[in-house]
Amino acid sequence: MTLQALIVVAAALFGIGVYGALSQQSFVMIMMGLELMLNGTILAGGSMWALTTGGSPKGQMLVVVLMTVMAVEAAMGFALVIGIYRVRKADITEKIKRLKG
Amino acid sequence: MILNVTFWAFSALAVFSGWRVFRADSMVRAAYWLLLSFAAVGIILVLLKAEFLGLILILMMGGEMTIMAVFMVAFMMNPAGLNPMTMVHRNSVAIVAGVVSFLAIAALGLFARFPVARAPAGVDPTRKLGVELLGNSMLVFQTAGVTLLAAMIAAIAISSARGRYGDADQGSVEPDQMVTAPAGDVAAAAAHDPAPVISPGVHQ
Structure with a gap:
């Protein structure tokens, strides 16, 4: 497996994530699109560590930080979904066209 | 192979x-x-x-x-997926954006020149990562931990049913902070000035 092949697979995951995050109406499905983008980023980071850094653990640290980003994204996303459902009874983006609460 | x-x-x-x-x-x-x-x-x-x-x-x-x-x-x-479910908006724009980002990143991967340096054999990467996590990169590790703690607190604050001043959907407007005057003073003021006394807690 070459670095090029790994980056192409990561790019495919990222592209599918971009499609999902932009096209889906349900908040939870938008979150899944974001997660898929981060999935591709983690794959790219891991393969860069394995094939270009000579085994320096700093590359793996970057992936650990990416996983933190993913956990924070999930926690904030779930909290926002609950909060906005409680205030607006909205579960899709079309229901929150007004900013004023 | x-x-x-x-x-x-x-x-x-x-x-x-x-x-x-x-x-x-x-x-x-x-x-x-x-x-x-x-x-x-x-x-x-x-x-x-x-x-x-x-x-x-x-x-x-x-x-x-x-x-x-x-x-x-x-x-x-759509419980149990009994009906077909498509809930999309601007589908064609999203497809174009996804394909463009795929092509851009794939082109970067295919045409950029990256250094080739594989991890040397015989070294345990997990052990090296552990030493790094609790050694040189400890600040990064600790910062990630504190960030996760902040995310937990923020998630509870956002999704809580009660806000600071009442129900969550009442917003975050503070109640009136008008100090209640002693009864004698209110009576004296009413005698002096016939304007109605605004009682605390009533919003204008």
Whole structure:
């Protein structure tokens, strides 16, 4: 497996994530699109560590930080979904066209 | 050879299940397709000798996707996927954006010149990562921990049913802070000035 092949697979995951995050109406499905983008980023980071850094653990640290980003994204996303459902009874983006609460 | 075949199989699985996430008729199935995609990436990371990262990715995502499936049941409008479900807006724009970002990143991967330096054999990457986590990069590790703590507090604050001054949907307007005057003073003021006394707590 070459670095090029790994980056192409990561790019495919990222592209599918971009499609999902932009096209889906349900908040939870938008979150899944974001997660898929981060999935591709983690794959790219891991393969860069394995094939270009000579085994320096700093590359793996970057992936650990990416996983933190993913956990924070999930926690904030779930909290926002609950909060906005409680205030607006909205579960899709079309229901929150007004900013004023 | 076997490594290559395994790698391509799991790559195909990751991309296929990632694509199925947005084509599944039930949101719960979408969550498990996403888990499958994460698991395939985790196995690719293990094949790349990043065993620790691959395994914690699978563990973390197993937990997260289970929570997500519960959320899906709570929020989904199409239980059990009995009906076809497409809930999309601006589908063609999104497809173009996805394809363009795929082509841009793939072109970067194919045409950029990256240094080639594989991890040396005979060194345990997990051990090196552990020493790094609790050594030179301890500040990064601790910052990630504090960030997660802040995210937990923020998640509770956002999703709580009660805000600081009442129900969550009442906003964050403070109640009046007018000091209640003693009864004698109010009577004297009313005698002196016939204007109505504004009682505290009544919004104008």
